[in-house]
Amino acid sequence: MANKTREEWKVYKNVFDNATLLNLHKLSSQGHFDELKSPVAMGKEANVFTAVKKTKKIIVKIYRVENCNFRRMYSYIFPDPRFAGLKMRRRLVIFSWVKREYRNLLKAREVIRVPTPIAVKDNVLLMEFIGREEPALLLKDSPPKNPKKFSKKTLDNVKKLYKAGLVHADLSEFNILNFEEEPVFIDFSQATTVEHPNAQEFLRRDIRNLVKCFNKQGLNLDEKDVYERLIKE
Numbered sequence: 001m002a003n004k005t006r007e008e009w010k011v012y013k014n015v016f017d018n019a020t021l022l023n024l025h026k027l028s029s030q031g032h033f034d035e036l037k038s039p040v041a042m043g044k045e046a047n048v049f050t051a052v053k054k055t056k057k058i059i060v061k062i063y064r065v066e067n068c069n070f071r072r073m074y075s076y077i078f079p080d081p082r083f084a085g086l087k088m089r090r091r092l093v094i095f096s097w098v099k100r101e102y103r104n105l106l107k108a109r110e111v112i113r114v115p116t117p118i119a120v121k122d123n124v125l126l127m128e129f130i131g132r133e134e135p136a137l138l139l140k141d142s143p144p145k146n147p148k149k150f151s152k153k154t155l156d157n158v159k160k161l162y163k164a165g166l167v168h169a170d171l172s173e174f175n176i177l178n179f180e181e182e183p184v185f186i187d188f189s190q191a192t193t194v195e196h197p198n199a200q201e202f203l204r205r206d207i208r209n210l211v212k213c214f215n216k217q218g219l220n221l222d223e224k225d226v227y228e229r230l231i232k233e
């Protein structure tokens with residue numbers, strides 16, 4: 001199937017603003033995908049779609065610029081040395097936020113299983129599709145067959161990320177896919193480097209959410225214990 005022309009993208013004109021349409025058209029004409037397929041999730045700030053390139057699926061995450069809380073985003077980005085000197089202007093902050101998600105995914109990918117990022121253009125991020133026919137389910141909707149094994153892999157991932165200098169900072173059963181009993185972490189936009197002044201607090205919160213989730217599944221993990229073991233060499 002050929003890429004859509006700019007005119008053809010107009011079928012989406014009631015769904016996306018013009019700038020977003022242009023970004024989608026650009027990414028598609030660069031050969032990243034042929035067309036959008038189905039919506040996967042409509043979040044507070046971003047919509048997630050599948051798209052296809054021939055028969056291969058990818059994920060398209062589109063931030064709705066008007067709905068984004070850019071002041072909250074700024075508070076996360078501000079201490080990030082990778083974005084030093086960023087001005088607090090809506091579009092600038094949001095586009096940096098999306099770029100940061102792309103870079104965080106690239107970095108995380110070196111040590112754990114995450115969707116490989118493919119490209120980014122302003123408010124649009126393309127990444128690997130995790131799933132088979134359908135997208136993999138979130139951990140909250142797909143309890144692991146063996147919670148002990150799954151929790152170990154999950155906490156191992158948190159440790160590997162931390163050792164690589166990253167804290168996810170929004171980790172819970174809502175941002176982990178259970179893909180054939182392997183945890184795949186997603187949604188890395190708010191992930192921070194360990195130099196961030198609140199990194200330890202974010203790490204503790206991530207661990208608290210995970211411990212809560214796994215204890216609901218019958219385990220008996222202790223938050224403090226897990227944290228201390230995790231930050232130890």
Ligand SMILES: Nc1ncnc2c1ncn2[C@@H]1O[C@H](COP(=O)(O)OP(=O)(O)OP(=O)(O)O)[C@@H](O)[C@H]1O
Nearest residue numbers: 040041043045046048059115128129130135186187
């Ligand atoms: N790479 C992927 N493969 C399969 N499904 C995905 C992928 N990325 C996201 N999803 C699905 O889309 C949903 C929303 O994605 P994500 O968590 O990144 O966005 P969000 O929570 O809306 O974003 P934000 O928290 O930044 O507003 C996920 O819960 C998951 O079901």
Ligand SMILES: [Mg+2]
Nearest residue numbers: 174175186187
């Ligand atoms: Mg999410």
